[in-house]
Amino acid sequence: MPWRGASGVARYGVPGLLLGAALMGGFGSGRGPSAQAQSDSLPGAERPRGAAAPAGEPTGTIAFTSSVGGSAQLLYLIDTRSRAFAIYRVDPANASGKGSVRLEATRQYQWDLKLEEYNNQPPEVRAVMSQIRTLGQSTR
8 A cells, every 4th residue: 555645644653553552452451540641741752642441441551652763663661550661663664665563672660669769960869868857857
C-alpha cells in the first residue's frame, strides 16, 4: 500500500500506536489501577497512547512514544504494578525496507526507588536533612 502524500502521523504514528496497543495487551491487562496520569510529569513525554481496557479492568501500564530522528520512534512501556519498564525502537522504514521493532532496554526499577540518592548534584540529601533539622530545632 503506497503512503505517498500521507502525513507523518498517519504514516508513522498510527503503526506505532497499533504496536503499542498490541504490546500493552500482553504487559498489563487487569493488573491494577491505571497510572497514565503519571506520564504527564515525564519530561519530553508525549501524551500517553494506549488501548482502552474494558470497563473495570485497568492495565497499570503507561505507554508513550518519542521521536529520535527520521522515521524512528522510541516506544516506552512502564508497568507500574511490577515496577518495570521497557524501551523499544520502532522504525517503519529501516534499511531493509521492512519495518522493525527492536528492544533497546528493560529494567526493574523497584530497587532504584529504594536508594536515598544516587549520582546527584550538591546539595546532598543528608546535607539538606541536617539543615532542616537544625532550623527546626532553632525555632522552638
